[in-house]
Amino acid sequence: MLKRYDAQKENIISAGIDIGTSTTKLVISRFSLMNMAGGTHMPRIEIIEKEVLYRSPIYRTPLLTASSIDIQAVERLVREEYITAGIEPADIKTGAVIITGETATKHNAEEMVHSLSDHAGDFLVATAGPDLEGIIAAKGSGAYELSKRTGKTVANIDIGGGTANAAVYRSGRLCGTCTLHIGGRLIEFSDGKIISISPPVQQILRLWGADLERGDSRNHPIIGKLTDYMAEVIGRMLRKDLHREDLPLLLGHDPNWTEEIDYIMFSGGISECLYHFENAESSPAQYDDIGKMLAQSLRNCRELAAFKWVEPDETVRATVLGAGTQTTEISGATIHAEGHELPIRNLPVYQIRFDNNLEKGLHQITEAVKKAVEIYDPQQEGQNFALYLTALPYLGFRDIQELSSVLLKSLQAKPMPEQPLVVVLESDHAKVLGQTIKVQETKQSIVCIDQIKVEHGDYIDIGHLLQTNVVPVVTKTLTFHR
Amino acid sequence: MNPELIEKVTRLVVEKLQAQETSDVNGQKSSAAVKFWRHTSSPGTQPSRMSEEVIEAGKQDTDGLIKIKSYQNSNAFKITPTDKASHDKTESYSGKTGIDNPADPVELEALKSKTPARIGVGRAGSRPKTDTWLKFRFDHAAAVDAVYGDVNDELINRLGLFKVNTMVNEKEVYIRRPDYGRKLSEEAKKIILAKCQKGPAVQIILSDGLSSSAIEENAEDVYLSLQQSLKSLGLDMGTPFYIEKGRVAVMDEVGELLKPKVVVLLIGERPGLVSAESLSAYLCYEPRKGTIEADRMVISNIHKGGIPPAEAGAYLGTVIQKVIKYEASGVSLVKKEG
Missing domain, CATH: 3.30.420.40 (ATPase, nucleotide binding domain)
Structure with missing residues (x-):
């Protein structure tokens, strides 16, 4: 047979x-x-x-x-x-x-x-x-998949105890993120009385001239007004139309997508209050806070009703599943990585753009390594970093040799040049480049991987070499594909 | 007709067409809308500026569908600063040579970027647009050239190779009699025996096969990278040479003559309309007369738009190492490995 x-x-x-x-x-x-x-x-x-x-x-x-x-x-x-x-x-x-x-x-x-x-x-x-939370939750909730499948612009809003993290995807491309201080635990109760009010909510209350204090009843009418307001702020955030008085609730940057949103999806603990996916037994934790009222306000909010709602695949577990x-990510299969150097954790990425011009790129390398040391290792303590070479022109073998020798020379600017040289390439050249560097300088330890998309300033972690000769890579910040 | 003449005339016609369109729009010179496949460089990714301006100007008066106005009405194409600014976002799509008024230009571009195939090219009535058609003809001509061309001696000398022949003396015979391409001429056998090291671990051979452009464009990078890879792995690579008008199975004769462990044959593939310069590397463990095809293996699609030649060379080294370790190639290797 x-x-x-x-x-x-x-x-x-x-x-x-x-x-x-x-x-x-x-x-x-x-x-x-x-x-x-x-x-x-x-x-x-x-x-x-x-x-x-x-x-x-x-x-x-x-x-x-x-x-x-x-x-x-x-x-x-x-x-x-x-x-x-x-x-x-x-x-x-x-x-x-x-x-x-x-x-x-x-x-x-x-x-x-x-x-x-x-x-x-x-x-x-x-x-x-916060940005990463939003992205990971959107991937766990199914919002990312939905956008990829339908080509629509989908916003996932993951609302937990403390923050609401929105990430917007279109056709599987990340368009932007935004985070708000909106969550179930911003006001907590015990025995029917308020026991804590988080500072951003206190600020809003002050702006309103409203009076709400610890010890007040959980049935205080202002609380309902507050959760309704939070739902409206989410609606305005999705339209990129936050008012000046909403700003105390904004954590970090303004909404930074340019697309109009078609679908919205809620995940996180508040989403669980909306959809009830979980078994009662699997959730021993009980909450005595404004979570349920916030869910109710979301459901009744006119601003939000204008969007098409889609049920998530996961509610409270979206983030953990995403994580x-x-x-x-998996690297290319033809790479050069020295097993004893792996795993490498928390490596900042320094990008060198070649703009399809080898000469220009080569000129930048030495300067780039010096700058990377200045930025990531100002105390000269030996914080290593990865060089990310992008927009490389077509590289012939002699070009690779030249690139390799320039890279080796540039290492002299590092406080510890004997550290592994970590190179991440966008194009499929890692094996030949790694091999060439090794031939030119046998003592140099090298981790040269390719076909990974990262961004300048990202942090990457590179895992052990697997049997299939690839390495798992986790990138830890934003990747906007505009 | 002479192929060079055809190429020249085609270029002239296309350039003329484009010059006209450009001046119709706003009198500015812009890059050509038809990209010639340049055999010496990677295909350009710069879209035609002119086309964008047409689209952008149309965008001013409608929210939904893009209207392209008459090319004669040059006043309509004044570019305001805001339009200029928005160019960056739509930079990667060229409306004129593609589909008119695409419903979702960003998605279309994303799909087009995934394949070199001629998708999203639009149409004029039931036919392709002139640019598309000319590009198609041009690619076809390049494929024909690749088959009928010869590899420059300068390259063979630069790589330090010598050249021998098969039993084929001209290209027509090569195409009609594949069996001749699998046999070395008597003279070739003598030269090989006289010049080559016997019984090396790895014997590298190059041959034009069905595409001389494949060798001219890509063989050098594969060869040099493979050489380095074998050297790092400590594998002895004998005396490489070039066989003119060879077929894959010509490696069997070389195997008989020199008795290497592994033969690697870098040979031009039958050209297609996406690339006329794609190279294959065939490998076989101890090829001899009567070697069955299942024992050969191949890494194909080596060219600037496919597997990068330098990377392919580095990867070939590890494949050869595996072939030597298991003393088998092709299906036999898979059996032994698994």
Whole structure:
């Protein structure tokens, strides 16, 4: 019998952990990688399937005090969930820990996310930032897929306890993001009385000249007015028409997309209040806050009714699914990466644009390396960085040799030139460039990968070399494809 | 007719057409709307400026569909500063040579950017537009040239190769008698035996095959990169040479003569209308007379718009290493590996 020709295949396990304002959750998924190129081509490894193996219950985020996270409790929680899922930390080849909403403002947030990414997996990437939250949630909720499938402009608004993170996609291209201080936990109750009001809401109340204080009844009429107002602000944000008095609720930049939005989708805890996807048992955490009223206000809001609403695939788990399944990219299959240098974490990216002109590009390299050192390593402590070479012209072999020697020469500007030279290429030249550098300078350690889209100023993490000779890469900031 | 003359006349006609259109619009010189496939450089990505201006000007008076006004009415095409500013956003699409009034120009451009195939070219009545048609004719002519052309001796000398012949003496015979292209001439056998190292790990051969342009444009980068790759892997590569008017199976005869472990044959592919200069690298472990095709393997589509030649050379090194390790190629290699 004829043996069937099986394309090269590999499975890897990915974890996603989301530590949000109100809740913490985790997912474990399996990626199937396969060589998608025909037999007569160079291999092209792609993620062909993502299967979610395990979803944790939704836990209340453990806090020590109002301003600090209980790191040990979070780690214990993650460890126990791994055991339930039947997974060892060493099995986890990629994934992301994301710290979201107000939790990101706790004083030990950074320590938390780094310690977790170190302990909870071989290559688990620490991420944070309101724009990234919005993007990851939009990918987890299905908004990104919807835009890709329909070609429409879709806004995903992920509203959790502390923030509402909007990301707008059109045909799978990110158009922009915006974050607001709008969430369920901005006013909390206990025994029917208000126990906390977050500062942005206090500002709004002051602007209104309204009087609402701790200890007031949860049935105070101003609260209903407030959630209605929040829904209207979301509507104005989607139209890029925020008023001056709305600004206390804006976190970071203004809405920065230019497209008109066709569809809107809500994810996050508030979306759960709208759609009720979860089993009651899977959510031991109960909330005593304005979440349900906010959901009601969204439903009744005229501004929002003008858009076409689409139900999300996921509500409260959108961000964790996004973090677990949508953050990893796979490099080109013909690369040059020295295994002992990997994984590399938190590497800032310095972009060098060639503008299709080799001469011009080569001239920039030395200067660029000097600048990259100035920016990323001002204290000369040895913070490494990746050089991202874009808009390269067609490169013949002799051009590669020239590029390689210029790169090697430019390394002298680094405080520690013996550090691995990390080069990321847009075009498919990584193997030949890596090999050429190695021939020219055998002692130089090199990680040269290609077919990854990043941006100047992004941070990237590069994982271990897989059996299929690719590396997983996680990029951690915005990628606007205009 | 003489192919060079055809090319010259085609160019003249196209340039004339374009010069007219340009002056109709606003008297400015702009880049040609038809892009000639330049054999010496990568295809340009700059769209025609002229076309954008036409589209942008049309945009002023309607929100929905874009109207293209008569080309004669040059006053309509005054560009206001705001229009200029918005050029950046629509930069990547050229309306004139493509579909008139596309419903979603951004999406159309995204689709077009995914393939070199002639999609979204629009039409005039039931026929292609003149630019599209001329481009098609031009690409066809380039394909014919690639088959009938010869590889420049200068390149062969620069790579330090020597040249031998198959039993074919002219291109017509080459096309009609594939079997002749698989056999070396008696003289060739003598030269090879006299000049080449016997029993190397890797024997590299180049041949024009069905596209001389493939060798002229891409062989050097593949060859130099492959050479470097083999050197780094510590593989001995014998004495490479060039076979004129060869077919893939000519490697079997070379295998018989020199007994290398692996033969790598860089040969021009049958040209198509997207690229006339695509190169293939055929590999075989110990090819001999009677080697079956299933034991050969190939990396194809090596050209500037496909697999980058320099990268292909570097990758070939690792494939050769695997072939030597498993002492098999093609289907046998897959069996042994799995």
